[in-house]
Amino acid sequence: MIKRYIKPVLIVMILLWSTVSSAQERFPRPEFQTDYIYPEHQLPLHRSQIWEYIDVGVLVAALLLTSWLAIKKRSRKGLIWMSVFSLAYFGFFREGCVCPVGSVQNVALALFNGSYTIPLTVLLFFLIPLIFALLFGRVFCAGVCPLGAIQELTGFKPVKLPRPVESIMAAVPFIYLALAILFAAMESQFIICKYDPFVGIFRLDGKYTMIVFGALLLLAGIFINRPYCRYLCPYGVLLNIFSRFAGKHLTITPAECINCRLCEEDACPYDAILPSNFDQTQEDPSRSRKRFIRYFMLIPLFAVAGGVILYNSAPALSSVHRDVRLAREIRAENESGIEAVSKAASAFKESGQTEEELYSKEQLLIERFKKATVWAGFFLGLSLGISLFAMTIRNTRTEYKPHQGKCFSCGRCFRYCPVEAKIKNEKA
Amino acid sequence: MKEGKNIYETRRDFVRKFGKVLAVIPVAGLPVLLSRKTVAKGYVWQIDPYKCIACGQCKTSCILTPSASKCVHEYALCGYCDLCGGYLKEGAKSIGTGAELQMCPVGAITRKFVEEPFFEYSINEDLCDGCAKCVKGCKDFGNGSLYMQIKQDLCANCNDCSIARNCPAQAVSRVSSDQQYIEKERPV
Numbered sequence: 362m363i364k365r366y367i368k369p370v371l372i373v374m375i376l377l378w379s380t381v382s383s384a385q386e387r388f389p390r391p392e393f394q395t396d397y398i399y400p401e402h403q404l405p406l407h408r409s410q411i412w413e414y415i416d417v418g419v420l421v422a423a424l425l426l427t428s429w430l431a432i433k434k435r436s437r438k439g440l441i442w443m444s445v446f447s448l449a450y451f452g453f454f455r456e457g458c459v460c461p462v463g464s465v466q467n468v469a470l471a472l473f474n475g476s477y478t479i480p481l482t483v484l485l486f487f488l489i490p491l492i493f494a495l496l497f498g499r500v501f502c503a504g505v506c507p508l509g510a511i512q513e514l515t516g517f518k519p520v521k522l523p524r525p526v527e528s529i530m531a532a533v534p535f536i537y538l539a540l541a542i543l544f545a546a547m548e549s550q551f552i553i554c555k556y557d558p559f560v561g562i563f564r565l566d567g568k569y570t571m572i573v574f575g576a577l578l579l580l581a582g583i584f585i586n587r588p589y590c591r592y593l594c595p596y597g598v599l600l601n602i603f604s605r606f607a608g609k610h611l612t613i614t615p616a617e618c619i620n621c622r623l624c625e626e627d628a629c630p631y632d633a634i635l636p637s638n639f640d641q642t643q644e645d646p647s648r649s650r651k652r653f654i655r656y657f658m659l660i661p662l663f664a665v666a667g668g669v670i671l672y673n674s675a676p677a678l679s680s681v682h683r684d685v686r687l688a689r690e691i692r693a694e695n696e697s698g699i700e701a702v703s704k705a706a707s708a709f710k711e712s713g714q715t716e717e718e719l720y721s722k723e724q725l726l727i728e729r730f731k732k733a734t735v736w737a738g739f740f741l742g743l744s745l746g747i748s749l750f751a752m753t754i755r756n757t758r759t760e761y762k763p764h765q766g767k768c769f770s771c772g773r774c775f776r777y778c779p780v781e782a783k784i785k786n787e788k789a
Numbered sequence: 790m791k792e793g794k795n796i797y798e799t800r801r802d803f804v805r806k807f808g809k810v811l812a813v814i815p816v817a818g819l820p821v822l823l824s825r826k827t828v829a830k831g832y833v834w835q836i837d838p839y840k841c842i843a844c845g846q847c848k849t850s851c852i853l854t855p856s857a858s859k860c861v862h863e864y865a866l867c868g869y870c871d872l873c874g875g876y877l878k879e880g881a882k883s884i885g886t887g888a889e890l891q892m893c894p895v896g897a898i899t900r901k902f903v904e905e906p907f908f909e910y911s912i913n914e915d916l917c918d919g920c921a922k923c924v925k926g927c928k929d930f931g932n933g934s935l936y937m938q939i940k941q942d943l944c945a946n947c948n949d950c951s952i953a954r955n956c957p958a959q960a961v962s963r964v965s966s967d968q969q970y971i972e973k974e975r976p977v
Contacts, residue, residue, distance in 0.1 A: 388868025388932055390976060391907045399864040400911065404970045407833050407941035456945055463948045468819065471826050477963075479823060480831045491816055495809070551949030560852075564945060567852045603816075606809040683959070704844050704957035711842060712958070 413482040416455060420489055420505065423447060427504040428497040430772075431611045435781070437772035443504030444513050452507035457560040459483050461490045461501065462508065462596040463553050465538070466545035473546035473733075490596075494603035498610040501600060502590060503770035508559050509590050513771060515579050516586035519630030527632055530592040535744050538595035539737040540678075546733055547726070549682040553595055586630040590769065601766040611763060611770045614778045618760030621779055625761070628777040633767035639759045649755065656753045660746035667742025671734040679730040688723035691716060832963040834950040837971050838936035840960035843925035847937060848918055850955040856919035857943040858952060860897075860912050865975040866934035869907035874930025875923035876900055876910055892922050914940070933973070941969045 423443065430439040451460070459467065464487040471479035490501035502509045522530075537553075544550045554560075558575035561567025582588050590597055604610070613624055613634065620637050628634060671678075679685045687705050694701040695716070701707075709719070763774070775781055820827075836847070836858060847858035872884055876898050881890040886900055897916035901909045912935075919937065927935040939952070939961075953961035964971065 386866075386932055386976070387930075388870055390865070391869045393904060393907065395904050397903055397907075397909075400909075402861050402863065403914075404861070404938070404972070405940065405942035406969055407944065407946060407966060410831055410966055413831055458946060458948045460948075467948065468823070471823055478826045478828045481827050481829050482831065484820065484823060484827055488816060488819065495812055495816065550954065554947060554949035555951075555954070560947075564852065566854055568951075571852075603812050606805060606812050704846065706957075708842050708844070708957040 417482055417485050419450060420486065423505045424489065424493045424500055427500045428493065431500055431503055431770045432497055432609055435615060435772065435775055437775050440504045440772045441514070444510035447505050448507050448510040448514065452511065452563040457507065457563045459486055460507070461486050462594060463551065463557070465596055466541055466551045466553055469542040469545040470548065474548055491599060491603050494600045495606060496608050498604045498607040498765060498768065498770050499600045500770050502597065503772070507563065509587065509769065511559055511562070512579065512582045512587045512589060515582055516630070517583050519586045519627070520584045521627065521630065521632060522585060532745070533592050534595055534598045535741060537593060538598045539741050541595050543678070543733055543737045544681055547682060547730060558589060587769065591631065605766045607765055610765050611768065611772070613761055613763060613774045614780045615784055616780050619780060620760065623779060624774050624777040628774040630773065631767055631769060633764045634774065635758060635762055635764050637758050637761050639757055644755070649753070652753050656750040660743065660750055663742040663746035664739050665742065667738035667745070668735045669738065671738030672731055675731040675734040676727055678734060679727050682726050684719070685723050685726050688719045691719060831966045833941055833946055833966050833969050834944065834953060834961055835939055835964045835969065835971050836937050837960045837962065838938070838973050840958050841937050842958045843921040843928055843937065844957060845921040846955050846957065847952050848920045850952045852947065852951055853943065853945060857945070858919040858937050858939045859914055859917045860919070860921065860924055860935050861938045862910065862912050863934045863936070863973050863975065866932050866973060867910065868932050869903065869909060870931065871906050871908055873908070873910060875927035875935045892926050894920060894922065898923060936973055938970055
């Protein structure tokens with residue numbers, strides 16, 4: 362009975378001993394007597410680099426076509442087909458990465474990290490939609506972005522949200538953008554990609570939570586159109602700002618607005634139509650001027666407050682970095698005896714790094730976070746201040762026109778305009 | 790009255806123009822700023838086999854099912870042992886090809902007799918799900934000729950690789966698309 366076990370036990374003992382004695386090459390290479398040839402293992406390459414450049418070409422072509430459809434041709438149908446194409450190409454065929462939305466993080470990483478160099482195609486994917494926003498408004502959202510397209514095509518029953526909800530939710534993308542840039546610059550995480558709701562759907566494969574989040578957004582999007590674009594999309598913030606200065610922008614009416622108010626009610630599910638208001642009563646100018654100055658003074662106050670608040674939350678925010686998390690876990694084990702059970706902790710113990718090295722790395726990271734969070738807070742405070750200040754400016758409009766920042770150039774409002782219908786009839 | 794309105798409009802025009810210039814600056818400035826940090830080549834994700842601790846996180850972390858990371862076999866490193874730490878389960882009662890003896894839960898490793906006393910082990914990639922059990926065995930008890938690599942023809946090349954995010958040993962990083970695999974060095 363014992364004899365049966367001696368052999369395996371001996372072998373295991375020899376093996377264990379050899380583990381200690383040498384790391385690699387425990388067993389010598391065999392010397393084959395027969396003419397045995399070592400097989401080659403197959404290491405197939407990724408799809409060719411040329412595809413990335415083809416993607417950039419398709420992006421430019423799609424943007425040009427969408428701009429023409431939105432501004433010149435004024436065809437909602439054309440824009441819908443454009444969305445179908447973009448969803449098929451950039452979504453299901455190309456499977457999502459790198460998209461301009463996520464490229465924000467690559468740019469931030471390249472700007473603030475010494476070693477990362479950004480691939481040219483990613484930089485182009487970031488810049489080209491912004492250039493088009495400066496020229497023609499948010500045409501990227503209208504028919505090129507696959508995330509926008511999938512929501513545009515599933516928004517069947519638009520419902521308008523109350524104004525206060527809309528304005529409060531509109532602040533979320535700013536916070537998302539600030540955090541995404543912060544975490545990317547700190548080499549911690551790419552949160553835009555991590556929480557991308559639709560990429561799992563494009564790949565027909567992905568994390569359970571990712572697919573559920575995407576499906577829920579699409580379900581909500583049936584009524585609240587484009588929920589991701591309006592209340593989350595961080596790239597939308599940049600497009601929003603750039604589009605306000607667009608050279609040419611989509612218009613509701615093809616000719617002169619006749620102030621018929623037909624587009625006022627439910628033409629735009631995004632609340633992006635600015636009504637004509639020339640007939641409203643003028644306010645006392647000295648009062649409005651006082652308010653103007655008061656809110657203008659508030660802008661730097663908000664900016665400084667934002668910087669201070671985020672500076673103080675730097676230690677908490679820094680825990681998104683894996684090294685900081687690991688250092689805290691190891692410290693908790695040493696100080697309060699909570700055993701570090703994570704795989705990262707066991708890998709750290711195996712690696713032979715000292716705890717001092719880890720702690721000093723943690724300190725360095727927190728210092729870096731402190732420097733960066735000030736700017737993130739400054740940006741957030743500044744945007745809040747400016748958007749409050751903007752409310753004090755009263756514009757006099759003699760026509761209905763789209764809010765250039767909010768308008769996705771989707772063309773839903775075209776068919777509400779009687780001038781449009783009249784011109785079409787005359788042509789026919 | 791009319792004149793006053795005109796002044797108002799030019800001021801607004803001025804703000805618009807100023808804003809436009811302000812918006813153009815970053816668009817024009819970024820390529821200049823990043824001119825030295827831009828490369829024509831892209832990146833792919835790869836596992837550094839020397840850092841990998843064969844914990845098996847790749848199997849569950851990858852957004853693809855099955856994972857794009859799979860075991861590869863560097864034959865030139867292999868000892869062709871009869872008693873293989875990567876092929877046989879710990880505590881296997883005997884040496885053989887029985888399913889109950891195999892380490893691989895999906896039976897992706899084939900064992901083939903070459904000559905006395907050598908056996909060739911090869912990985913069937915279609916079956917391999919990247920659990921890294923064999924890699925762990927080969928690392929602990931053998932030459933380490935079995936190791937994990939991300940198969941680039943399968944990889945979706947996410948901007949943020951979720952294997953890299955979850956890898957406890959920080960073994961996954963971006964590598965240039967010229968050199969898409971980090972192969973273990975072969976003995977001369």
